[in-house]
Amino acid sequence: MENTIAQLRQEYGLTQQMLAERLCVSRQTIISLESGRYNPSIRLAWQIARQFGLTIEDVFVFEEGETNGTSK
Amino acid sequence: MEQVNKRMVWYIVTAIVGAALLLLTGLSKLDSFWSGMGAALVAVSVVRILQIARYKRNEDYASELHVKNHDERNLWLSLKARSNAFYYSIILEAIGVIVFRIVQQPDLSVLLGYLVCIQLVIYWVDWLVLKKKY
Numbered sequence: 001m002e003n004t005i006a007q008l009r010q011e012y013g014l015t016q017q018m019l020a021e022r023l024c025v026s027r028q029t030i031i032s033l034e035s036g037r038y039n040p041s042i043r044l045a046w047q048i049a050r051q052f053g054l055t056i057e058d059v060f061v062f063e064e065g066e067t068n069g070t071s072k
Numbered sequence: 073m074e075q076v077n078k079r080m081v082w083y084i085v086t087a088i089v090g091a092a093l094l095l096l097t098g099l100s101k102l103d104s105f106w107s108g109m110g111a112a113l114v115a116v117s118v119v120r121i122l123q124i125a126r127y128k129r130n131e132d133y134a135s136e137l138h139v140k141n142h143d144e145r146n147l148w149l150s151l152k153a154r155s156n157a158f159y160y161s162i163i164l165e166a167i168g169v170i171v172f173r174i175v176q177q178p179d180l181s182v183l184l185g186y187l188v189c190i191q192l193v194i195y196w197v198d199w200l201v202l203k204k205k206y
Protein backbone atom coordinates (compact mmCIF):
# COMPACT_ATOMS: atom_id res chain seq x y z
CA MET A 1 0.00 0.00 0.00
CA GLU A 2 1.47 3.30 -1.05
CA ASN A 3 1.31 6.35 1.18
CA THR A 4 2.30 10.00 1.32
CA ILE A 5 3.71 10.00 4.86
CA ALA A 6 7.24 11.04 3.86
CA GLN A 7 5.95 13.90 1.72
CA LEU A 8 3.51 15.11 4.38
CA ARG A 9 6.14 14.83 7.08
CA GLN A 10 8.52 17.02 5.09
CA GLU A 11 5.77 19.53 4.35
CA TYR A 12 5.15 19.82 8.08
CA GLY A 13 8.89 20.07 8.80
CA LEU A 14 8.97 16.96 10.93
CA THR A 15 11.82 14.50 11.27
CA GLN A 16 11.09 10.78 11.42
CA GLN A 17 11.95 10.84 15.11
CA MET A 18 9.56 13.72 15.81
CA LEU A 19 6.70 12.00 14.00
CA ALA A 20 7.50 8.74 15.79
CA GLU A 21 7.33 10.49 19.16
CA ARG A 22 4.03 12.15 18.31
CA LEU A 23 2.54 8.79 17.32
CA CYS A 24 4.15 6.85 20.19
CA VAL A 25 5.86 4.43 17.82
CA SER A 26 9.50 3.71 17.07
CA ARG A 27 11.44 5.58 14.39
CA GLN A 28 11.94 2.26 12.64
CA THR A 29 8.17 1.97 12.26
CA ILE A 30 8.06 5.33 10.50
CA ILE A 31 10.91 4.24 8.20
CA SER A 32 9.07 1.00 7.36
CA LEU A 33 5.79 2.84 6.80
CA GLU A 34 7.38 5.42 4.51
CA SER A 35 9.12 2.77 2.46
CA GLY A 36 5.87 0.77 2.20
CA ARG A 37 7.38 -2.30 3.82
CA TYR A 38 4.84 -2.25 6.64
CA ASN A 39 1.12 -1.54 6.52
CA PRO A 40 -0.25 0.09 9.67
CA SER A 41 -3.26 -0.97 11.71
CA ILE A 42 -6.43 1.02 11.17
CA ARG A 43 -5.77 2.80 14.49
CA LEU A 44 -2.27 3.91 13.53
CA ALA A 45 -3.43 4.87 10.03
CA TRP A 46 -6.12 7.04 11.62
CA GLN A 47 -3.61 8.61 14.02
CA ILE A 48 -1.25 9.40 11.14
CA ALA A 49 -4.04 10.93 9.07
CA ARG A 50 -5.25 12.98 12.03
CA GLN A 51 -1.70 14.17 12.67
CA PHE A 52 -1.77 15.88 9.27
CA GLY A 53 -5.42 16.92 9.45
CA LEU A 54 -6.37 14.54 6.66
CA THR A 55 -8.43 11.38 6.19
CA ILE A 56 -6.96 7.89 5.87
CA GLU A 57 -7.79 7.86 2.13
CA ASP A 58 -5.76 11.04 1.67
CA VAL A 59 -2.64 9.46 3.18
CA PHE A 60 -2.90 5.82 2.13
CA VAL A 61 -3.54 4.62 -1.39
CA PHE A 62 -5.06 1.17 -1.51
CA GLU A 63 -4.48 -0.66 -4.77
CA GLU A 64 -6.80 -3.37 -6.09
CA GLY A 65 -5.40 -6.84 -5.57
CA GLU A 66 -3.45 -6.03 -2.42
CA THR A 67 -3.61 -8.56 0.37
CA ASN A 68 -3.38 -8.14 4.13
CA GLY A 69 -0.08 -7.79 5.94
CA THR A 70 3.05 -6.26 4.51
CA SER A 71 3.22 -4.75 1.07
CA LYS A 72 6.23 -6.69 -0.09
CA MET B 73 2.49 2.13 37.60
CA GLU B 74 0.47 -0.32 39.69
CA GLN B 75 1.22 -3.02 37.14
CA VAL B 76 4.93 -2.15 37.34
CA ASN B 77 4.85 -2.52 41.13
CA LYS B 78 3.08 -5.88 40.80
CA ARG B 79 5.80 -7.03 38.42
CA MET B 80 8.46 -5.83 40.85
CA VAL B 81 6.88 -7.96 43.62
CA TRP B 82 6.67 -10.93 41.24
CA TYR B 83 10.36 -10.67 40.31
CA ILE B 84 11.38 -10.29 43.97
CA VAL B 85 9.45 -13.50 44.73
CA THR B 86 11.11 -15.37 41.84
CA ALA B 87 14.54 -14.09 42.94
CA ILE B 88 13.86 -15.43 46.46
CA VAL B 89 12.71 -18.79 45.03
CA GLY B 90 15.86 -18.91 42.87
CA ALA B 91 18.07 -18.09 45.84
CA ALA B 92 16.32 -20.78 47.90
CA LEU B 93 16.96 -23.35 45.15
CA LEU B 94 20.63 -22.35 45.07
CA LEU B 95 20.86 -22.59 48.84
CA LEU B 96 19.18 -26.01 48.96
CA THR B 97 21.53 -27.27 46.25
CA GLY B 98 24.49 -25.90 48.20
CA LEU B 99 23.26 -27.86 51.23
CA SER B 100 23.06 -30.99 48.99
CA LYS B 101 19.29 -31.22 49.45
CA LEU B 102 18.69 -30.97 45.68
CA ASP B 103 20.61 -32.08 42.58
CA SER B 104 22.57 -29.81 40.25
CA PHE B 105 19.62 -29.30 37.87
CA TRP B 106 17.94 -27.14 40.50
CA SER B 107 21.04 -25.02 41.05
CA GLY B 108 20.99 -24.16 37.33
CA MET B 109 17.31 -23.36 37.56
CA GLY B 110 17.90 -21.25 40.70
CA ALA B 111 20.78 -19.33 39.12
CA ALA B 112 18.69 -18.62 36.04
CA LEU B 113 15.76 -17.38 38.14
CA VAL B 114 18.01 -15.12 40.21
CA ALA B 115 19.80 -13.73 37.15
CA VAL B 116 16.61 -12.99 35.20
CA SER B 117 14.86 -11.54 38.26
CA VAL B 118 17.78 -9.27 39.17
CA VAL B 119 18.04 -7.94 35.61
CA ARG B 120 14.29 -7.28 35.52
CA ILE B 121 14.27 -5.64 38.96
CA LEU B 122 17.10 -3.31 37.88
CA GLN B 123 15.21 -2.57 34.67
CA ILE B 124 12.01 -1.76 36.59
CA ALA B 125 13.93 0.42 39.06
CA ARG B 126 15.41 2.38 36.15
CA TYR B 127 11.96 2.57 34.56
CA LYS B 128 10.58 4.16 37.73
CA ARG B 129 13.46 6.64 38.12
CA ASN B 130 14.18 7.69 34.55
CA GLU B 131 11.26 9.18 32.58
CA ASP B 132 13.11 9.14 29.25
CA TYR B 133 13.97 5.49 29.66
CA ALA B 134 10.37 4.73 30.70
CA SER B 135 9.06 6.46 27.61
CA GLU B 136 11.58 4.67 25.38
CA LEU B 137 10.70 1.29 26.89
CA HIS B 138 6.97 2.00 26.62
CA VAL B 139 7.32 2.72 22.90
CA LYS B 140 9.53 -0.33 22.40
CA ASN B 141 7.02 -2.61 24.14
CA HIS B 142 3.87 -1.14 22.61
CA ASP B 143 5.08 -0.23 19.13
CA GLU B 144 2.65 -2.01 16.81
CA ARG B 145 5.37 -2.98 14.31
CA ASN B 146 7.40 -4.60 17.10
CA LEU B 147 4.29 -6.48 18.26
CA TRP B 148 3.58 -7.55 14.69
CA LEU B 149 7.18 -8.72 14.22
CA SER B 150 6.98 -10.68 17.45
CA LEU B 151 3.73 -12.32 16.33
CA LYS B 152 5.17 -13.10 12.90
CA ALA B 153 8.34 -14.58 14.42
CA ARG B 154 6.28 -16.79 16.74
CA SER B 155 4.14 -17.92 13.83
CA ASN B 156 7.23 -18.75 11.75
CA ALA B 157 8.87 -20.51 14.71
CA PHE B 158 5.80 -22.72 15.11
CA TYR B 159 5.62 -23.43 11.38
CA TYR B 160 9.29 -24.40 11.02
CA SER B 161 9.28 -26.37 14.29
CA ILE B 162 6.42 -28.52 13.01
CA ILE B 163 8.24 -29.16 9.73
CA LEU B 164 11.55 -30.01 11.44
CA GLU B 165 9.82 -32.29 13.94
CA ALA B 166 7.94 -34.07 11.15
CA ILE B 167 11.24 -34.58 9.31
CA GLY B 168 12.71 -35.83 12.61
CA VAL B 169 9.91 -38.43 12.92
CA ILE B 170 10.89 -39.90 9.55
CA VAL B 171 14.68 -39.61 10.07
CA PHE B 172 14.62 -41.27 13.50
CA ARG B 173 12.49 -44.08 12.09
CA ILE B 174 15.04 -44.62 9.29
CA VAL B 175 18.02 -44.65 11.69
CA GLN B 176 16.29 -47.23 13.93
CA GLN B 177 15.44 -44.86 16.79
CA PRO B 178 11.71 -45.64 17.10
CA ASP B 179 11.38 -44.18 20.62
CA LEU B 180 12.60 -40.77 19.53
CA SER B 181 10.47 -40.98 16.41
CA VAL B 182 7.34 -41.72 18.45
CA LEU B 183 8.19 -38.99 20.95
CA LEU B 184 8.55 -36.42 18.19
CA GLY B 185 5.34 -37.71 16.61
CA TYR B 186 3.47 -37.11 19.87
CA LEU B 187 5.00 -33.67 20.12
CA VAL B 188 3.78 -32.77 16.62
CA CYS B 189 0.30 -34.05 17.48
CA ILE B 190 0.15 -32.09 20.74
CA GLN B 191 1.27 -28.89 19.03
CA LEU B 192 -1.30 -29.32 16.27
CA VAL B 193 -4.06 -30.04 18.80
CA ILE B 194 -3.13 -26.89 20.74
CA TYR B 195 -3.16 -24.94 17.47
CA TRP B 196 -6.60 -26.21 16.44
CA VAL B 197 -8.12 -25.67 19.89
CA ASP B 198 -6.72 -22.15 19.93
CA TRP B 199 -8.00 -21.56 16.40
CA LEU B 200 -11.51 -22.68 17.38
CA VAL B 201 -11.50 -20.50 20.51
CA LEU B 202 -10.31 -17.47 18.52
CA LYS B 203 -12.88 -18.19 15.81
CA LYS B 204 -15.66 -18.01 18.39
CA LYS B 205 -14.22 -14.93 20.03
CA TYR B 206 -13.70 -12.93 16.83
